[in-house]
Amino acid sequence: MARAGTKRKAKADAAISGDTRREAIRRRELRLKEEARQARRVRPLVTPEGAALNLKIATASERAGAFLLDFALQIMMIIASVWLIALAFSSMGFEGWMVAGSVSAVIVFLLRNFYFIFFEIGRKAATPGKRALGLRVAARNGGRLTANAVLARNFMRELEVFLPLSLLLMTAEDQVSAWIRLLGVAWAGVFVLFPLFNRDKLRVGDLIAGTIVIHAPRTKLKQDITSVAPARKDPAYQFTDTELDAYGIHELHVLEDVLRQSTKEIKARVAERIRDKIGRKTREGEDDVAFLEAYYAALRARLEQRMLFGERKTDKFDTGNRGED
Amino acid sequence: MNDRVMKSYRFREERQDDWARLDKIVTRAEKRSVRALSDEDMTALPRLYRQAVSSLSVARSISLDQNVLAYLETLCARAYFFVYGTRVSIGRRIAQYFRRDWPASVSAALWPTILAALCLFGGAALAFFLCMQDMEWYWTFHQGFDSRNPEASVESLRATLYTDNTDIADMLAAFAAQLFSHNSGIAIFAFALGFCFGMPTAILLIYNGVYLGSFYAVFWDKGLGYELTGWLFIHGVTELFAIVLAGAAGFMIGGAVAFPGTKSRMQSMRDAGNEAALVIIGAVLMLFIAALLEGFGRQLINADSTRYIIAITTLIFWLAYFYWPRRHREEAG
Numbered sequence: 001m002a003r004a005g006t007k008r009k010a011k012a013d014a015a016i017s018g019d020t021r022r023e024a025i026r027r028r029e030l031r032l033k034e035e036a037r038q039a040r041r042v043r044p045l046v047t048p049e050g051a052a053l054n055l056k057i058a059t060a061s062e063r064a065g066a067f068l069l070d071f072a073l074q075i076m077m078i079i080a081s082v083w084l085i086a087l088a089f090s091s092m093g094f095e096g097w098m099v100a101g102s103v104s105a106v107i108v109f110l111l112r113n114f115y116f117i118f119f120e121i122g123r124k125a126a127t128p129g130k131r132a133l134g135l136r137v138a139a140r141n142g143g144r145l146t147a148n149a150v151l152a153r154n155f156m157r158e159l160e161v162f163l164p165l166s167l168l169l170m171t172a173e174d175q176v177s178a179w180i181r182l183l184g185v186a187w188a189g190v191f192v193l194f195p196l197f198n199r200d201k202l203r204v205g206d207l208i209a210g211t212i213v214i215h216a217p218r219t220k221l222k223q224d225i226t227s228v229a230p231a232r233k234d235p236a237y238q239f240t241d242t243e244l245d246a247y248g249i250h251e252l253h254v255l256e257d258v259l260r261q262s263t264k265e266i267k268a269r270v271a272e273r274i275r276d277k278i279g280r281k282t283r284e285g286e287d288d289v290a291f292l293e294a295y296y297a298a299l300r301a302r303l304e305q306r307m308l309f310g311e312r313k314t315d316k317f318d319t320g321n322r323g324e325d
Numbered sequence: 326m327n328d329r330v331m332k333s334y335r336f337r338e339e340r341q342d343d344w345a346r347l348d349k350i351v352t353r354a355e356k357r358s359v360r361a362l363s364d365e366d367m368t369a370l371p372r373l374y375r376q377a378v379s380s381l382s383v384a385r386s387i388s389l390d391q392n393v394l395a396y397l398e399t400l401c402a403r404a405y406f407f408v409y410g411t412r413v414s415i416g417r418r419i420a421q422y423f424r425r426d427w428p429a430s431v432s433a434a435l436w437p438t439i440l441a442a443l444c445l446f447g448g449a450a451l452a453f454f455l456c457m458q459d460m461e462w463y464w465t466f467h468q469g470f471d472s473r474n475p476e477a478s479v480e481s482l483r484a485t486l487y488t489d490n491t492d493i494a495d496m497l498a499a500f501a502a503q504l505f506s507h508n509s510g511i512a513i514f515a516f517a518l519g520f521c522f523g524m525p526t527a528i529l530l531i532y533n534g535v536y537l538g539s540f541y542a543v544f545w546d547k548g549l550g551y552e553l554t555g556w557l558f559i560h561g562v563t564e565l566f567a568i569v570l571a572g573a574a575g576f577m578i579g580g581a582v583a584f585p586g587t588k589s590r591m592q593s594m595r596d597a598g599n600e601a602a603l604v605i606i607g608a609v610l611m612l613f614i615a616a617l618l619e620g621f622g623r624q625l626i627n628a629d630s631t632r633y634i635i636a637i638t639t640l641i642f643w644l645a646y647f648y649w650p651r652r653h654r655e656e657a658g
Binding site for chain 2: 045047048049051052053054055098099101102103105106109113121123124125136138140143144145146147148149151152155156158159163204207208209210214216217218219220221222224225226227249252253256257260297300301303304307308
């Protein structure tokens with residue numbers, strides 16, 4: 001509603017707000033797409049109690065990262081053990097370098113074949129690399145992860161990792177062996193890239209063993225923000241339904257993240273934007289954090305209440321009656 | 326609007342002590358072992374776990390606190406893996422493997438084992454007879470790196486079969502070399518390649534059989550058959566048996582992929598994979614024993630008859646261990 005005197009200014013404002021609205025809608029679409037992409041990673045597992053756990057499968061990049069960490073660790077362990085053996089032999093004044101070589105060869109053999117098996121059979125079902133990235137191995141059907149499955153998936157690694165590696169290190173002397181090598185690399189490439197081309201990011205070993213790698217990091221229970229909210233009696237922190245209906249669940253979650261982990265400046269900026277949106281003035285000496293916490297508590301109460309009636313307001317664009325907007 | 330009456334807040338306040346307790350139990354169990362838990366914790370665990378799971382479904386429908394939801398999701402998943410995880414200690418698991426699982430899985434895989442043996446020894450027999458007819462065949466199977474070829478003299482061939490003066494370094498070196506040479510590599514590849522319908526496994530076995538057969542023919546041709554058999558079989562019984570079993574594991578998977586029967590192909594592959602893993606880990610153990618026999622036994626024992634006795638004893642031992650019919654006691658695993 002623009003009045004005659006301020007018509008031009010209002011028009012400019014409308015243009016700006018039109019732009020910001022378009023930008024907001026574009027961002028919303030991106031966000032929904034990302035949410036859909038994340039939702040595809042979730043594998044519901046119905047426990048014997050009948051409840052559904054939403055297990056999240058690990059992405060290919062997470063798995064590659066975990067593997068590289070483990071591989072680096074293995075190499076470091078090999079170097080350390082060989083060095084220790086060399087040190088022990090030379091300090092004993094014993095010149096049996098052939099024996100030292102043989103002993104280290106056996107250690108390398110054991111490390112190469114049993115590093116993964118040892119850690120994955122353990123209670124955490126994860127190697128140090130997997131643990132660092134919050135991953136663990138689980139049985140695909142939700143049952144027990146058996147030792148057999150761990151063995152099967154790790155013996156396949158020989159084919160998926162060490163065969164391609166040795167093919168790459170192989171030297172080609174003539175035309176024929178170069179071609180054979182190329183074919184071998186292509187063939188091995190199928191195994192290396194296999195996880196990228198299936199829904200569950202399974203590698204061949206997972207396929208054989210019936211396992212899946214999931215992303216299940218430890219999460220800490222933090223304090224409920226509403227429990228530290230300032231005095232509720234204060235009329236300054238009372239919000240009307242219209243003020244609360246400006247936002248939806250997505251904005252509530254963003255606000256939660258802001259309150260839990262942002263800097264003071266960001267909090268001040270967010271508080272400013274919320275005041276703008278709901279049409280409030282900053283009062284003398286008002287604390288931004290207190291305002292945000294109060295608004296968060298009120299908004300959450302309002303949204304949870306509506307949820308009990310079966311109305312989920314997903315974000316600020318959600319008017320409840322779809323198709324009409 | 327009073328947030329103290331917010332349902333999700335009260336819900337959380339009433340239950341979070343139990344969540345924290347469950348969290349503590351699961352963390353302790355993950356860090357150390359089940360034995361670190363007190364009896365009190367163990368009895369409380371099922372209740373706490375069920376409560377957390379039901380909290381999760383309630384929280385999904387009434388709470389908008391992201392942190393609570395994420396916390397409960399991961400807590401329930403961790404508790405689930407613990408409650409339904411395997412409780413058998415590693416020691417008991419190993420004991421059970423040697424007492425029951427290994428022989429049972431090997432004797433259950435009788436047909437794949439026979440097929441793998443046919444591939445390996447069929448290839449060996451083929452190469453042996455080809456070479457006996459015309460030694461030129463040797464050069465199609467081998468490149469000229471090995472000094473033990475048809476042109477070598479009887480004396481130099483005989484010398485490779487016995488060791489005059491041995492010291493520990495030689496034995497250890499032989500042991501390590503045998504561990505690496507290619508045996509365990511072949512075994513693991515024979516298993517891993519199985520799932521391409523078993524074809525690569527068959528080729529690998531035949532190829533190694535051919536290699537072995539032509540090698541044998543060289544010695545046989547020079548009248549050293551008896552001596553070579555002793556030299557080879559003191560560890561070869563165990564080693565070749567292991568490679569045959571690894572091939573059998575590969576064929577099990579290949580067969581499951583090619584002929585899944587009424588199961589889905591994925592399910593069939595998974596079942597066979599789990600079964601074959603039991604066979605393959607046994608094969609790796611056997612290769613370890615074979616490397617010990619080759620590295621130490623063969624260097625120390627230079628009498629043909631003793632070598633034969635050891636070879637036959639190990640053969641009888643393995644056959645009896647794997648195929649001796651035993652009563653199936655029902656045990657909860």
